[in-house]
Amino acid sequence: MTDKSNEQDTKGLTVTKAGDMPEWYTQVCLKAELADYAPIKGCMVIRPLGYALWQAIQDQLNAYIQEDGVTNAYFPLFIPESFFSREAEHAEGFKPEVAWVDNKDDKNGERFAIRPTSETIMYDSYGKWIRSWRDLPLKINQWCNIVRWEVQDVKLFLRSREFLWQEGHCVYETADECHKETLHYLERYRQIAEELLAIPVIMGLKSEREKFAGAIRTYTIESLMPDGKALQMGTSHDLSQGFAKAFDISFQDKDGKSSMPWQNSWGMSTRMIGAIVLTHGDDKGLVLPPRAAPNKVAVVPIIFEKQKTEIIKAAEEVGTLLKEFTPIVDTRDEYTSGWKFNEYELKGIPLRIEVGPKDMEKKQAVVVRRDTGTKEFVPLTKLKQHVAETLEQMHTELYDKAKQRIAADTVEVTDFAGFEKAIEDRKMVHTTHCGDDDCELVIKEKTAATTRCIPFKSGDVKGKKCVHCDKAAQHAIYFARAY
Ligand SMILES: [Zn+2]
Numbered sequence: 001m002t003d004k005s006n007e008q009d010t011k012g013l014t015v016t017k018a019g020d021m022p023e024w025y026t027q028v029c030l031k032a033e034l035a036d037y038a039p040i041k042g043c044m045v046i047r048p049l050g051y052a053l054w055q056a057i058q059d060q061l062n063a064y065i066q067e068d069g070v071t072n073a074y075f076p077l078f079i080p081e082s083f084f085s086r087e088a089e090h091a092e093g094f095k096p097e098v099a100w101v102d103n104k105d106d107k108n109g110e111r112f113a114i115r116p117t118s119e120t121i122m123y124d125s126y127g128k129w130i131r132s133w134r135d136l137p138l139k140i141n142q143w144c145n146i147v148r149w150e151v152q153d154v155k156l157f158l159r160s161r162e163f164l165w166q167e168g169h170c171v172y173e174t175a176d177e178c179h180k181e182t183l184h185y186l187e188r189y190r191q192i193a194e195e196l197l198a199i200p201v202i203m204g205l206k207s208e209r210e211k212f213a214g215a216i217r218t219y220t221i222e223s224l225m226p227d228g229k230a231l232q233m234g235t236s237h238d239l240s241q242g243f244a245k246a247f248d249i250s251f252q253d254k255d256g257k258s259s260m261p262w263q264n265s266w267g268m269s270t271r272m273i274g275a276i277v278l279t280h281g282d283d284k285g286l287v288l289p290p291r292a293a294p295n296k297v298a299v300v301p302i303i304f305e306k307q308k309t310e311i312i313k314a315a316e317e318v319g320t321l322l323k324e325f326t327p328i329v330d331t332r333d334e335y336t337s338g339w340k341f342n343e344y345e346l347k348g349i350p351l352r353i354e355v356g357p358k359d360m361e362k363k364q365a366v367v368v369r370r371d372t373g374t375k376e377f378v379p380l381t382k383l384k385q386h387v388a389e390t391l392e393q394m395h396t397e398l399y400d401k402a403k404q405r406i407a408a409d410t411v412e413v414t415d416f417a418g419f420e421k422a423i424e425d426r427k428m429v430h431t432t433h434c435g436d437d438d439c440e441l442v443i444k445e446k447t448a449a450t451t452r453c454i455p456f457k458s459g460d461v462k463g464k465k466c467v468h469c470d471k472a473a474q475h476a477i478y479f480a481r482a483y
Pocket residue numbers: 433434435436439440466467468469470471
């Protein structure tokens with residue numbers, strides 16, 4: 001066997017996931033080359049592998065929203081300060097997060113905000129564009145960067161001053177249509193999380209305290225990470241008519257009368273990539289959910305000097321056979337096969353396919369699953385079908401495994417002592433709450449847990465009491481510490 005690479009393997013992880021999850025997480029992001037730190041406080045660099053995952057998410061969401069009649073567009077990064085003051089709640093909610101740019105061109109010296117979200121700049125245009133019921137529904141999405149200036153310490157993908165997202169902004173004739181579609185886009189996010197990324201989520205309604213500033217209702221998909229912290233993975237807001245009023249958006253209805261439209265907005269960000277790492281990764285590194293993996297297969301020839309040419313050729317043929325899975329065919333001579341195995345494990349490539357002299361003789365290949373390490377000898381004639389089936393099986397098993405973990409880490413409590421203990425034990429809590437804003441705040445101050453959502457699938461709370469204050473329960477709700 002050729003062994004020209006005597007370099008020390010400095011790339012492996014030095015901590016285990018269970019041992020030190022925050023450090024493990026950072027090492028996986030850095031060493032699997034998903035992201036890097038930037039020379040600017042609170043910012044990050046998204047490297048090609050991280051960006052490829054983002055593109056997989058973009059491709060899927062673009063396909064969905066095209067089906068839904070939403071078109072992509074782009075609005076300015078800068079938002080005049082006066083736009084913010086038009087919707088009071090919105091302005092108040094985003095005040096601490098905005099970075100301002102001085103504007104010397106304006107004679108009044110009005111500053112520009114760097115967008116923390118784009119409702120105001122987009123709805124200024126909507127006010128000009130919407131005239132009649134024929135202009136509705138108006139459904140626009142933009143893919144862009146966002147700045148939330150208050151972030152000091154970057155947590156790669158999970159929390160940074162600048163991140164990438166999409167924001168959909170739709171306008172409708174009726175409240176009913178608006179509400180229905182607000183929920184529909186949340187369902188799209190569930191599909192992205194569960195069906196593309198194999199991450200189970202809970203769908204529900206945010207509490208009044210946690211809802212988007214300017215919305216009447218915010219819907220969310222939440223998942224629980226293995227460290228016991230919840231991650232909000234996508235939100236869809238029913239804005240009702242608040243922004244329409246503030247931005248003077250009106251239309252002539254079918255009876256010729258002036259009417260005010262109904263709006264929603266919905267967003268999902270590069271946080272999703274952090275959720276992939278946390279949910280599926282293990283002590284060897286990243287485990288990519290197969291449907292989102294940019295390269296689903298890595299073909300590694302087991303090179304022996306005597307049959308080098310033939311083995312490389314056989315590996316290349318396997319690569320051609322598996323073209324649809326965008327394989328990496330690693331015929332590099334300067335690295336050992338062992339080094340390559342580690343590399344592709346660290347980077348989470350779903351399947352490794354080995355081709356050695358014996359396999360060549362037997363017209364077979366060895367297929368190794370990244371998540372389980374299961375090894376199978378597969379005849380070349382059946383390889384393509386086997387790979388397709390194994391990738392799908394892996395998706396299902398990754399999803400089921402995460403679902404079981406989340407179920408095991410979620411506890412039902414009815415009293416506050418139980419609540420405090422569960423949160424201390426890094427669990428998510430399912431309980432009943434009075435719905436009172438102040439009560440929720442006191443719970444947060446005592447335990448650092450916030451409400452995650454009032455689940456759609458919620459049982460009857462009649463006769464039950466709030467877990468904290470003994471008032472009558474309004475609803476069942478999830479609490480957890482969160483990212
Ligand atoms: Zn209460």
